Amino acid sequence: MNTKKQILALVAFSSLFISCTKNDIDIVPQNYTIPDTYTFDRNSTTSVDYSGQSSRISMLQEMGDYYKTQATAGNEVNETVLNNMYSNSGNPFSSTDLNTSGKQLKDKTAASTDYFTLLYGGGSTVEQASVRTFFQTQFTQGNNASLGNNAAVGVAGKYLDGTSTRLFAANGLEPQQVVLKGMMGASFMDQIANNYLSVNKLDAGTNVIDNTNKVVEAGKNYTTMEHNWDEAYGYIYGGDIASTNSFKFWSSYINQVNNDTDFNTLKAAIDLAFRKGRAAIVANDYTTRDAQIAIIKEKLALVPAVRAVFYLQEGKAKLITDNGAKAFHALSEGYGFIMSLRYTNKPGTNNPYFTKTEVDTMLNSLISGPNGLWDIDNISPKLDAISAQIATKFGFTVAQAATVN
Template sequence: MKFKNLLLAAMPILFVSITSCSNDDDNVETFNYTVPATYTFERNAVTSVDYSGQSSRLLMLDEMGKYFSTAAANGTVADDSVLSEMYINTNNRFAGTGLNTSGKQLKDKTASSKDYFSLYLGGGSTVEQVSVRDLFEAQFDNGEAASQGPTAAAGVAGVYLDGSSKRLFAANGLEPQQVLLKGMMGACFLDQICNNYLSLNKLDEGTNKTDNTAKILVSGKSYTTMEHAWDEAYGYIYGADNLTVTPNTFKFWSSYINQVNADTDFNTLKADIDLAFRKGRAAIVANDYAVRNAQIDVIKAKLAMVPAVRAVFYLQEGKGKLATDNGAKAFHALSEAYGFIMSLRYTNKPGTNSPYFSKTEVDTMLASMLSGTNGLWAIDTLGAKLDTISTQIATKFGFTVAQAATVN
């Protein structure tokens, strides 16, 4: 598969001149540089962009999700030990080229950012880190139990036939696959983007700024450490997009950015995020750290809108289906909402270095969803809870529930 960093080298470049002031000292320095029309950056005619590790992790999660789907469709066991081995990338469990030998895994990047989970920097706790990793491991157990169970019912893990698709539900009605996919998008990918690779604690760590200003490259590479960190943040969004097929395929955050952007209420989101990544990378090359920092704020704010909007959308979609099959028809959407709500804990509000919703607030919303007898199956009281959570999220981000509910 050819990824976006390889493909874009052949695309035309739009030249935009930017003038700004350096924030390194009291002296005003003017830079004139170009922002490419695509995420294409080269040094000595060689690409200086590399996010192969991020591509690997995105594809690993994609295969883990498909493992659940295949087990449900074929009536086979979703073996929790296989999923656990995929999580830490051992015993050659992946089919994708190079994944087994990539040296990459998902578990060690789950809840591991510098800003939120580095004890040295006073971030989150190892207790929380262990807890969220255990939560994903629990989805492997839930998937295995459901794959061997009867028809899913209140308090009973099993299989639910949703149209032509079969889905695995835990005893509380949550779909383990969706909790894993959407939750990992937050706890791994979003956390790494906003709280690690776009953190000044990472970008400016040690001699990074001095080295970038002097253009001292990583040994054997065509990029500086700071350039590479920025590219790795970019890769956690776009690293598994495939633009060599028709129609193009988009994965995880890239796909959901497109979905939110498709609504007229949020139709500048995609362009805003894309431009901020390109402008910030160009600013790094030009040693313009003030512009770089401004783009970090744009990316963090705009990207946080995606799980917020999608959480409300799926909460409302699920609410609309509660009357079907004793509520089971709604549980796929509600499980997606559950995972996106989890992701809100890993957002980063510019100027605060804190999430838009704290861990306690997120945990309270999640607990509310499952607070009835047998979790989601308590459909008589669930609808009101979904509305309350929807309003809480929408109000925090400055949109209405109705606006988010219309996103396809």
Template sequence: MNKTKQFLALVAFSSFLISCSNDDSSSATPEYTVPATYTFERNNATSIDFSGQTTRIAMLQAMGDYYKTQANAGVAIDASALSNMYSNTGNPFLDTNLNTSGKQLKDKTAASVDYFSLLYGGGTTAEQVSVRSFFENQFTEGNNASQGNNASAGVAGKYIDGSSNRLFAANGLEPQQVLLKGMMGASFMDQIVNNYLSVNKLDAGSNKIDNTNKVLEAGKNFTTMEHNWDEAYGYIYGADDATNNVYRFWSSYINQVNADTDFNTLKADIDLAFRKGRAAIVANDYTTRDAQIAIIKEKLALVPAVRAVYYLQEGKEKLVTDNGAKAFHALSEGYGFIMSLRYTNKPGTNNPYFTKAEVDTMLNSLLSGPNGLWDIDNLSPKLDAISTQIATKFGFTVAQAATVD
């Protein structure tokens, strides 16, 4: 065969291979529809279940309500009662469904696969113990503040804020708000982005093969991968009641950040990514699934960042207008959201936007005065420095986060 014929034969053979490749539907992106709402069914029945997340959101809400109820009634906070709620021990909740749920918050605090598993080394057992002890200490701080004293520099006590009593630790932090915002990060955020949306969790064992072949969990209408994705979704939206305009924790704060015109695509971006990722799982399109994970990680991390800056700046303003404890409510919320930054996950790194050490430095700076937040004269520069540090990391300005347009 001469060179010309050899060349033509090679071209023909290459064309045949390309044609065969194009005909191989397994290499093509599958076609599927992304639903307009987070609704997925199999055999005319829902394939979604995030009841455990709804339960844990209700538990945290109940703990926050307990602080408020006791404070307004002038009754001492029972640290043991809160500790029992945290671990769901001894039927501590007024709602018997929570008591019998078999769920708790404590074992989901600093407990993700990526950050706190020995396999992946993102955190340590010592850190996990420390974080859980920190929240337990907020129960003790609540008890100390509810003994009848008025809050003042170095003195734990109550502060009358309108028609409500607020309880503050001796350093000016409000234990209720530190618990609520801190747990949003250490439990809910950590579980969302470092556990249920972790590829290490989604694809663990035979999960990907089982999902591809639609092998359902025993007695359930979903695959394990589908269920993991739904549980991440549930930690944000699991307690929503749009009819009555009720949104809890991350869902509520997504709405609040989204209300600022500087961030007004946030809600739609997160919602679409969850729907698109879930549809991709059903269609075995793991490339698209992973792209949606990155979007959710990036967009969700923006929420504690923006709200941390917002509350630090709100507290700074109230230091001037209210001269003290009323500002500490906002600063305590900011403190909790700064805590949450340690549990974010920057796409492509499997690390938080701020390390634990960086977060600890910011938190320590806030409380570095002789009496913590009560060191009012030196507090404002710290608030500005921390606000700028957070805003710069995420690519927005302090002014953008500080006001809702």
């Protein structure tokens, strides 16, 4: 071969190598195993770590418990304490491990790669700031409600529910439930669907070639891609204690939705997709990995949709029998789950199932009267309309969702 031909051949070969994608460099072992549990090892040592996600789940749990215990004891719900919990400042938690973890919820609220960095899904930095401020407003609302009044039309205050005391804002929303369910979406869902399961994050930089060659992070036993996947998993299962059947947040609500015969394949589908996707990453099978991402995004989005409709309909029923505040607990949970819909990600679109504008319209409709939820005579038609809108979008009926326990 003459020199010119050799040069041309080398250029062609180099161009092919440089332009290759993760699909071009799949090196897939034949018949790789998908484990029965989420257990992955390297050199006989676990390669799974989602401790940061476990910490944030515990932080949100403690924030919710703080509202409840202070209210039931007749004490002030101190908004400074809640703000410190939100940003993990001033040693606000009962656990030293949480206080010194270096983790917080605030910087993971509306902070995903796709929606709030690359600005897919209609996100923006303005929205990010607005979402964080909204949650901090709920801390103030909890404080106002704890200061002695009984909840009444247009009055923030307390309501005795059995042996517990619940706190309600003047518009009837329960700040504790808005924070818990809303942050499940704005933090946990957003991080799962739009950050750690984002191909933009999984494949960033040299992640693909490093994972293919099993280059682990410095001082760690996992590749960056493996760890990103584990962190998505941790935002669902990182708070579970299997020995006591204790399940937190998304894991708990996946179980609840799965208990209904209309949705009883949901849990198995999500669990399998996480295990299969992680095994595919180990095997450099990126095509299978991406297929599992789509399954997880689709199935997980169904959970807030079903639970939103369930709580709207439960609240509607209690408005008839209770005529007020007790029903507002369920409606506040529904409100929070509707918030979560903004952070879902419809496979193949990099957009939520409902836009921010659509979600805001539903939320505003719920509390649009002069006295919010207290305008009970006008609420039921709104609850039915919103329920039907959500159910239609996801392909189930209101009746199906309303029977989930």
